[in-house]
Amino acid sequence: MNTKVSVAKSFKQNDHLLILADVKNFEWTKELVSDSEKSFIKKAAKDDVPYVFLPQINRYIIVQFLHKKGSPAELLEDTRVAGNDILALLSHYKINTITILNRQKKGNNILEYLEGMALGNYKFLKYFKDKKEKESCLKTIRIEAKAVDVAEVALLKATMEATCVARDLVNEPLSYLSAEKFSEEIVKQGKANGFKTTVFRKKKIETLKMGGILAVNKGSSQPPTFNILDWHPSNAKNKKPIILVGKGVVYDTGGLSLKPTANSMDSMKSDMAGAATVVGALIAISKAKLPVHVMGLIPATDNRPGKDAYVPGDVIRMHSGSTVEVLNTDAEGRLILADALHYAKKFDPELVLDFATLTGSAAKAVGPEAICFMGNVKNGLKEKINRSGDAVYERLVEFPLWREYGDYLKSNIADLKNLGGSSAGMITAGKFLEHFTDYPWLHFDIAGTAYLKQANSYRPKEGTGVGVRLLFDFLKNYNS
Ligand code: BES
Numbered sequence: 406m407n408t409k410v411s412v413a414k415s416f417k418q419n420d421h422l423l424i425l426a427d428v429k430n431f432e433w434t435k436e437l438v439s440d441s442e443k444s445f446i447k448k449a450a451k452d453d454v455p456y457v458f459l460p461q462i463n464r465y466i467i468v469q470f471l472h473k474k475g476s477p478a479e480l481l482e483d484t485r486v487a488g489n490d491i492l493a494l495l496s497h498y499k500i501n502t503i504t505i506l507n508r509q510k511k512g513n514n515i516l517e518y519l520e521g522m523a524l525g526n527y528k529f530l531k532y533f534k535d536k537k538e539k540e541s542c543l544k545t546i547r548i549e550a551k552a553v554d555v556a557e558v559a560l561l562k563a564t565m566e567a568t569c570v571a572r573d574l575v576n577e578p579l580s581y582l583s584a585e586k587f588s589e590e591i592v593k594q595g596k597a598n599g600f601k602t603t604v605f606r607k608k609k610i611e612t613l614k615m616g617g618i619l620a621v622n623k624g625s626s627q628p629p630t631f632n633i634l635d636w637h638p639s640n641a642k643n644k645k646p647i648i649l650v651g652k653g654v655v656y657d658t659g660g661l662s663l664k665p666t667a668n669s670m671d672s673m674k675s676d677m678a679g680a681a682t683v684v685g686a687l688i689a690i691s692k693a694k695l696p697v698h699v700m701g702l703i704p705a706t707d708n709r710p711g712k713d714a715y716v717p718g719d720v721i722r723m724h725s726g727s728t729v730e731v732l733n734t735d736a737e738g739r740l741i742l743a744d745a746l747h748y749a750k751k752f753d754p755e756l757v758l759d760f761a762t763l764t765g766s767a768a769k770a771v772g773p774e775a776i777c778f779m780g781n782v783k784n785g786l787k788e789k790i791n792r793s794g795d796a797v798y799e800r801l802v803e804f805p806l807w808r809e810y811g812d813y814l815k816s817n818i819a820d821l822k823n824l825g826g827s828s829a830g831m832i833t834a835g836k837f838l839e840h841f842t843d844y845p846w847l848h849f850d851i852a853g854t855a856y857l858k859q860a861n862s863y864r865p866k867e868g869t870g871v872g873v874r875l876l877f878d879f880l881k882n883y884n885s
């Protein structure tokens with residue numbers, strides 16, 4: 406993360422201040438502004454302006470009004486968006502440190518404001534020659550101590566840092582982030598944050614007969630990896646692990662069923678975004694030391710049409726022993742995920758959640774506004790994950806896994822095929838995955854949300870880090 410966040414016991418005379426204020430109560434003004442400035446602020450509040458900018462002798466003061474219309478989730482989101490919107494002003498006036506004060510009578514939304522600001526200030530500059538020139542001016546956000554709970558700030562910092570790592574990983578091109586490099590990055594994050602990582606290389610993947618991963622990797626000149634992440638604190642609430650599975654296709658050309666080169670391949674470095682979500686979630690929970698046993702499983706490879714590439718018509722034997730007729734080599738995500746989902750059985754998981762940029766039809770169905778999900782969990786878990794989705798504004802839409810969709814995957818020569826019919830592509834992909842599960846499980850298709858062509862407020866263009874904040878909120882409130 407390129408923004409430092411700290412809690413400040415006090416502020417000095419010349420610190421630039423950002424004051425969250427009500428539109429009706431001006432008691433706080435005595436402490437900070439003159440009478441004429443107060444009248445000016447009052448008039449602006451009446452006129453419904455979003456904020457007032459006051460240059461004083463040795464500092465700037467920004468008075469931010471937060472409007473309070475909409476559902477609770479929308480109010481929190483509007484606050485994050487306001488936090489992002491103010492960045493343009495801070496940048497214009499070359500403010501590099503800002504101190505946030507809360508002078509609202511009610512309103513515990515300061516953390517969301519901070520979140521919008523810090524996440525919106527993210528930039529991926531690694532490959533520019535003149536990085537310094539492109540850097541954001543804002544370097545430090547301080548929050549007045551009396552406005553927040555220090556422990557809550559620490560949790561928020563953990564999720565924001567982890568979200569930014571997930572963004573970085575998605576933004577890295579294949580020229581850097583091969584499957585092996587990805588494993589190195591995961592090991593590095595594990596060491597830095599306290600989770601354990603085991604990396605299986607090609608030989609071990611062969612020994613385990615992970616036929617899905619090996620088939621997808623056949624056209625590549627770089628070997629696959631299979632990564633096991635483990636956060637197992639001694640005070641874990643759950644006896645059996647929660648397992649997060651992430652699609653780690655470091656580049657998806659479609660394989661021999663090549664994607665059309667115009668546009669559709671441009672963003673395919675992001676096809677490991679599900680894996681980035683899993684890495685991000687493990688970083689966030691280990692930084693925050695959440696008392697839950699969580700594992701991550703990440704199969705990683707690129708999907709290429711090299712000379713030995715698997716071909717449409719091939720029949721492959723999966724890690725589970727089931728056979729799959731491959732009818733489209735571009736439906737590769739489900740093949741590598743299936744091996745990981747079957748492998749998860751050996752840990753007797755309490756719950757498995759998989760994240761994947763799995764289908765274009767998920768992106769078409771709901772656009773960048775939501776994550777599509779499906780699965781078989783009970784005990785109010787779907788309601789809980791939905792609540793987390795609303796809280797962090799990574800909203801969820803459920804799709805059905807009716808048995809009839811299973812018929813779409815029937816093959817003439819194998820146990821199932823990797824391609825459904827011409828409709829319901831997102832659901833048949835989920836149905837394919839279901840075949841390899843025998844535990845409580847949810848599948849999240851993040852194809853629409855993981856990568857943006859245009860920035861959407863505090864979600865930058867390219868990698869968004871979607872799913873990290875969602876999983877953190879869910880796991881923070883988790884009770885088995
Ligand atoms: N990685 C793609 C899905 C995708 C598409 C993600 C667009 C993000 C944006 C996936 O591997 C894929 O190619 N899916 C195919 C499946 C089809 C061949 C059954 C799709 O959705 O078209």
Ligand code: ZN
Pocket residue numbers: 657659734735736737738
């Ligand atoms: Zn594909």
Ligand code: ZN
Pocket residue numbers: 654657676735737738762763
């Ligand atoms: Zn893919």
